[in-house]
Amino acid sequence: MSAITNRRERERAQRHQLIITAARELAEAEGWEAVTTRRLAERVEYSQPVLYSHFDGKDAILRAVAIEGFGELAVRLRDARPATPEPPQALHAVCRAYLEFAAEHPALYQAMFVLPTDVKFAHAETPPPLRAGFDEFVNCFRPDNPRRELFAEVTWSALHGMAALSAGGRIRPDGQTERLDLLVTQIAGSR
Amino acid sequence: MSAITNRRERERAQRHQLIITAARELAEAEGWEAVTTRRLAERVEYSQPVLYSHFDGKDAILRAVAIEGFGELAVRLRDARPATPEPPQALHAVCRAYLEFAAEHPALYQAMFVLPTDVKFAHAETPPPLRAGFDEFVNCFRPDNPRRELFAEVTWSALHGMAALSAGGRIRPDGQTERLDLLVTQIAGSR
DNA sequence: CTATCACTTCTAGCGCCGCTAGATTTTGAG
DNA sequence: CTCAAAATCTAGCGGCGCTAGAAGTGATAG
CATH class of the missing domain: 1.10.10 (Arc Repressor Mutant, subunit A)
Incomplete structure (x- = not known):
């Protein structure tokens, strides 16, 4: 060459x-x-x-933007999670980082998680950074918790709901902090 | 006339x-x-x-569809909530009804909660059925709970996250029931 | 040094979109 | 039956995603 x-x-x-x-x-x-x-x-x-x-077309450009976002989000969540895997604090930090990311880059977040896409989630072809980001949530729960993946899914869903409804003007934009605190308390705080 | x-x-x-x-x-x-x-x-x-x-245009048609959906969802949630306001059971029933509605009418749900809109949420001009639907969640919590609105917001956000990620192919579509059970347990189950 | 040719980039245009001005048809009152 | 008003349609504007084929560019063989 x-x-x-x-x-x-x-x-x-x-x-x-x-x-x-x-x-x-x-x-x-x-x-x-x-x-x-x-x-x-x-x-x-x-x-x-x-x-x-x-x-290949406009959709492919959008997909490329989303994939770039997955990488940035994974880094952001990794940096947010403290070394000590003490559930409530680690979970709170990672969740806050997630919501901050969504609020700081609304269009990027939209490309990643709202707009139609053919990116594969929870699948063999899932982009590694996306899986890495999800694992940051999983790792906020004790390794001996057999349902930590499920806890991570529910946590992520709740955060996505907050981020999406807030970005779409469908929920009080203030009060995001209160909601975050309550979510973490309820998810991490009992059984 | x-x-x-x-x-x-x-x-x-x-x-x-x-x-x-x-x-x-x-x-x-x-x-x-x-x-x-x-x-x-x-x-x-x-x-x-x-x-x-x-x-007034295509957007107004979409808005009309969404508003029709708000009415139907409110009815669905009202019918699901048992008379006895025993928190865990009532909450579970209403949440399940919400997810079923979203799964049965994905496009309608999208018009209501995903696509851009100028319908006012949590605001004086909020369509009454929308507020009524939200109140079904509020009423799943004890009246003496001063944070029941906040609990309702978090619950609704989590459900929306599950519904939206599931509809968009961004989370395992099965396992919706497991996630629902865990959510209700965590939201209603601990002090 | 020049002719060639592969590669790059652009111009122009297709069928579709949301929306609207103005022509045409339909309707019911006098 | 006439005719204005109301209802409805035809035709078209500018912009969309996308692409065929023209035009331009630069490395290389003679």
């Missing part, structure tokens, strides 16, 4: 990332309904068909 | 409902992305502009 081909591939990879970033920024700034192939092409300063040489 | 005008208004109201029903059926059959003004007009056997004499 020649040096020239090499440079080309590097530039191509850069442009690939540029498209993903542009889509994400445009979505955060104006919502996903404003992310059209025309506006995206204009933003990356190429014509529309160039997008299709990188992605 | 003449008898003729009267008849006209009756027919007009019928057509209004026909549009709502057609939109809902089409969405349940093929998803909301298949609900276009052209297909909807064809289905009700009128031209497109007729839709706009009944609704």
